Amino acid sequence: MTSVLEIDGLTVSFSTPDGDVSAVSDVSLSVEAGECLGLVGESGSGKSQTFMAAMGLLADNGTATGEIRLDGIDLLSANEKKLNTLRGERIAMIFQDPMTSLTPHMKIGRQLSEVLIEHQKVDARTGRARALDMLNRVHIPEAERRLDMYPHELSGGLRQRVMIAMALMCEPEVIVADEPTTALDVTVQAQILDLLAEVKDNLDAAIVLITHDLGVVAGLADRVAVMYAGRIVEQGTVGDIFALPAHPYTQGLLACTPRLDVETEALVTISGQPPNLQNLPSGCSFHPRCKYVVDQCKSERPALEAMDNGHIRACFRPHVEVAQ
Amino acid sequence: MWAYFTRRLIIAIPTLWVVITVAFFLMRLAPGGPFDQEAPLPPEIMANLKAAYGLDQPLWWQYFNYLGNLLQGDFGPSFKYKDFSVTELIGQGFPVSIQNGAAALFIAILFGIPLGTMAALRQNTGADHAAMTVAMTGIVVPNFVVGPLLALIFGIYLRDTMFALPVAGWNNGAFPNRILPVICLALPFIAYIARITRASLIETLRTNYVRTARAKGLPFRMVILRHAFKSAMIPVVTYLGPATVFLLTGSMVIETIFGLPGIGRYFVQGALNRDYTLVMGVTILAASMVIFINLLVDMTYAWLDPKVRYE
Numbered sequence: 001m002t003s004v005l006e007i008d009g010l011t012v013s014f015s016t017p018d019g020d021v022s023a024v025s026d027v028s029l030s031v032e033a034g035e036c037l038g039l040v041g042e043s044g045s046g047k048s049q050t051f052m053a054a055m056g057l058l059a060d061n062g063t064a065t066g067e068i069r070l071d072g073i074d075l076l077s078a079n080e081k082k083l084n085t086l087r088g089e090r091i092a093m094i095f096q097d098p099m100t101s102l103t104p105h106m107k108i109g110r111q112l113s114e115v116l117i118e119h120q121k122v123d124a125r126t127g128r129a130r131a132l133d134m135l136n137r138v139h140i141p142e143a144e145r146r147l148d149m150y151p152h153e154l155s156g157g158l159r160q161r162v163m164i165a166m167a168l169m170c171e172p173e174v175i176v177a178d179e180p181t182t183a184l185d186v187t188v189q190a191q192i193l194d195l196l197a198e199v200k201d202n203l204d205a206a207i208v209l210i211t212h213d214l215g216v217v218a219g220l221a222d223r224v225a226v227m228y229a230g231r232i233v234e235q236g237t238v239g240d241i242f243a244l245p246a247h248p249y250t251q252g253l254l255a256c257t258p259r260l261d262v263e264t265e266a267l268v269t270i271s272g273q274p275p276n277l278q279n280l281p282s283g284c285s286f287h288p289r290c291k292y293v294v295d296q297c298k299s300e301r302p303a304l305e306a307m308d309n310g311h312i313r314a315c316f317r318p319h320v321e322v323a324q
Numbered sequence: 325m326w327a328y329f330t331r332r333l334i335i336a337i338p339t340l341w342v343v344i345t346v347a348f349f350l351m352r353l354a355p356g357g358p359f360d361q362e363a364p365l366p367p368e369i370m371a372n373l374k375a376a377y378g379l380d381q382p383l384w385w386q387y388f389n390y391l392g393n394l395l396q397g398d399f400g401p402s403f404k405y406k407d408f409s410v411t412e413l414i415g416q417g418f419p420v421s422i423q424n425g426a427a428a429l430f431i432a433i434l435f436g437i438p439l440g441t442m443a444a445l446r447q448n449t450g451a452d453h454a455a456m457t458v459a460m461t462g463i464v465v466p467n468f469v470v471g472p473l474l475a476l477i478f479g480i481y482l483r484d485t486m487f488a489l490p491v492a493g494w495n496n497g498a499f500p501n502r503i504l505p506v507i508c509l510a511l512p513f514i515a516y517i518a519r520i521t522r523a524s525l526i527e528t529l530r531t532n533y534v535r536t537a538r539a540k541g542l543p544f545r546m547v548i549l550r551h552a553f554k555s556a557m558i559p560v561v562t563y564l565g566p567a568t569v570f571l572l573t574g575s576m577v578i579e580t581i582f583g584l585p586g587i588g589r590y591f592v593q594g595a596l597n598r599d600y601t602l603v604m605g606v607t608i609l610a611a612s613m614v615i616f617i618n619l620l621v622d623m624t625y626a627w628l629d630p631k632v633r634y635e
Contacts, residue, residue: 055539080544088541095539100532105554105630114550115540150630166540 003030004173004206005054005091010066012049012058012230021277023049023062025230031206033173038221038238039210040253042274046230047210051176055093056083070174089119092167096179098159102151108135108162109147115169134165138195157188164195168203175199176208181216193219214257218242226250229275229285232304236311246313248290284314292317325626328634329619336615343611344394344604348387351600358403358598377403390604399608400601404593410605417587418609420494421574424586427506429564429571432513437560439514440521445548447526455518462515471508471581478504492583505582509575513567520563525556554628561628565621569613573606 012024024046031037041047053064054075068075070091075083095101103111112134113127122130128147135143138161151159160180167175177196181189197220200207209220217224218238225235226249234247245251252270272289275281281288287297294316302314313319359365359373374380378389393400399410443455479491495501528534529552537551538544574588587606594602626632 057535057538084541084543086541087539093539095532095536097532101536103533103537103551105628106551114542118540118542118546152631163536166536 002032004033004071005208006030006067006069007050007054008067008069010050010053010064010068012046012053012062012064014059014062016061016278018278022230022280023277024053024064026066027227027230027232029225029232029235031174031208033206034200034204035223036200036207036209036221038217038224039208039227040212040214040217040224041227042212044274044277045227047227048178050227051093051178051208051210055087055091055176056080057093085119088115088172089170090172091174091176092170092172094160094163094167094175094177094180097183098156098163099183101163102159104151107148107150108154112147112162112166112169115166119170130169131165134169135162137168138162138165140165155188156184157191160184160188160192161195164192164199168199171203172205174206174208176210178210179212180209181213182211189216196220214242214253226253229280230277231285231314233286233315234311234313235304236307236313237309240309240311244311246307246311246319247286247315248292248317249286250313252289284316325634329623332619332622336612336619339615340608340611344391344608345387347604347607348390348600349383351595351598351603352383354598356598358600360598377401390601394608399605402599402602404597404599404602410601413590413602414587414605414609417574417585417590420497420584421579421586421588422572423497424502424506424509424578424584425568425571425574427502428509428513429568431506431510432517432567432571433564435510436514436517437521437557440518441525441548441553443518443522444525444529447522452522456522459515459518462511463519467508467512467575468577468581470511471504471578474504474508475581494584505578505584508582509571509578513571516563516567517560520560521556524559525552528552528556531555558625558628561621561624565617566614568617569610572613573610 007027007029010024010027011022013020013022015021023044027046027050029037029039029050039047039050049058049062052058053062054068054070056075056078058064064076066076070086073082073086075086078086102108109128109131112131113124116122116130117124117127132143132147135146140146140158140161146154146158146162151162154162160183164177164180167177180196181192184192193216196207196209199205200220207220209217211217221238223236224238224241225232226241226247227233228249234241234245234250236244236246241250242254245254249270255268256270258267270289275285275288281298283299283301284290284297285301287293290297296316300316302316304312304314306312307319357379358377359370364370365373371380378386381389390400397411399414402408402410402413405413439455439459443452446452475491478487478489482488489503490498490501491504493501525548529548531552534547534552537547542550573591574586576588576592578584579586579588587609590602590606591610593599594606622634626634
């Protein structure tokens with residue numbers, strides 16, 4: 001299988017009045033058609049900005065270097081016009097907050113159909129018919145009636161379904177879902193995840209699932225990449241990451257996930273604070289919070305090293321398999 | 325929607341009544357009267373005048389008498405412009421003011437919104453700073469400075485060129501006579517509208533839904549026009565309400581500078597002369613316009629933002 005989307009040595013930095021801030025440093029990732037890649041990390045770890053760069057949606061003060069190729073086309077060097085032929089058509093994004101991500105003064109039907117009208121030059125009638133079809137596919141009840149509704153007339157869960165339908169309109173090769181369930185009620189979250197799983201099974205698209213929630217990743221992703229302070233610290237199949245986590249940060253994250261089968265007094269946390277991107281610790285960014293820290297970690301940054309089964313991690317500590 | 329519209333119009337009646345009542349009694353609280361002059365009139369003439377206009381009656385009687393006449397559409401005679409009724413004065417002046425005001429409003433919107441939009445899209449560039457500096461100048465330089473300056477340029481310096489323009493008089497509404505006063509009226513409003521449009525559009529461009537529209541691969545022009553513009557216009561419409569009332573009811577300064585027979589001057593002169601009926605007339609006119617235009621603004625909100633629904 002060849003990768004649809006390849007990210008190679010991506011660095012994203014933002015110029016601020018207090019100096020440049022690196023949000024993403026030397027990140028390399030790839031996704032294949034039909035595959036779901038989970039990208040996990042805390043707020044500020046750079047997981048969203050990695051794909052904002054791919055979509056050409058960085059804030060004005062942000063710059064991206066490196067390479068992002070969509071089916072061989074370099075997205076970072078593409079101009080706005082070229083990008084517009086790809087966005088929505090071949091790579092689509094589902095955003096975190098469905099309550100504010102739909103245009104409030106446009107009817108749902110029009111917001112859906114305009115993607116098709118723009119990219120595939122269909123007429124308004126066809127656009128509307130396809131929009132209705134898509135609303136049915138994402139299981140929106142009374143889809144016909146919803147076409148003529150405004151976003152505020154729909155619940156959060158329905159709006160996220162509309163966002164997903166919108167991303168699917170042109171059947172893109174890559175779908176990036178940026179925290180698609182974070183803003184929703186827990187019961188609705190499960191429904192949206194079911195829907196994404198269905199999309200994954202029915203379409204041959206590559207799905208990137210950006211989240212801070214390991215539970216979300218476990219159910220949906222084939223491979224998982226873990227980011228910390230703008231870098232990938234571990235990457236592997238979902239089975240390896242959950243069963244044989246090889247980076248202390250990943251191990252910490254998994255230990256933090258509350259378990260029903262183990263009786264505990266208090267919730268486990270990773271001690272310390274997420275690092276300040278403007279003033280990153282020397283060496284391995286995770287060392288101030290790592291319980292296995294040695295002197296080498298403070299002066300040198302560990303490179304990503306390959307283990308078996310495509311599993312990679314960036315840590316000096318000799319790998320010991322700890323069953324979680 | 326129409327039920328709401330009608331209900332708002334009905335509610336306007338008690339509102340107007342309160343305005344009339346307050347204005348009526350406030351006016352009478354002011355010292356002096358319409359017939360006071362430098363040299364006092366002989367008491368018997370004063371008594372005759374007061375009797376002729378009903379001012380010798382008790383105040384409550386005058387008030388109910390005025391309300392009664394008003395209900396029959398009679399605004400009463402002017403106390404100062406002899407032989408003219410208030411209806412006649414407003415009937416002559418208001419068309420002049422409303423024509424100039426509407427033209428100025430049209431020009432202010434026509435230039436202000438595109439100017440603000442361009443500044444927002446080129447935020448923090450030279451073009452943006454230049455446009456906003458000009459706009460700021462338009463706001464801070466008062467029209468009693470701009471008016472004579474325009475008159476100086478187009479009436480004196482350019483008087484022998486094709487750009488010469490009349491600097492005073494209405495001339496039965498001849499087009500050249502309208503140009504300078506309308507420009508002078510419109511300038512500060514162009515500036516305000518441009519600034520509000522810029523600020524509001526910049527804010528809208530940062531919203532999540534504009535990001536969604538860009539992620540769909542829509543051309544930037546379409547992102548702006550279809551997804552950003554309508555929401556960005558809400559603060560502009562809010563400002564346009566009072567601005568419209570101000571423009572349509574005439575500007576004393578502009579009408580004086582350019583010698584126009586509008587109603588702007590009646591607001592000031594009427595009050596200074598204690599021309600009770602004239603003040604009441606222009607107050608009722610202005611209040612009705614505020615009420616009606618606020619209603620139009622509220623209706624426009626419903627069009628701009630579907631979350632706003634009236635029933």
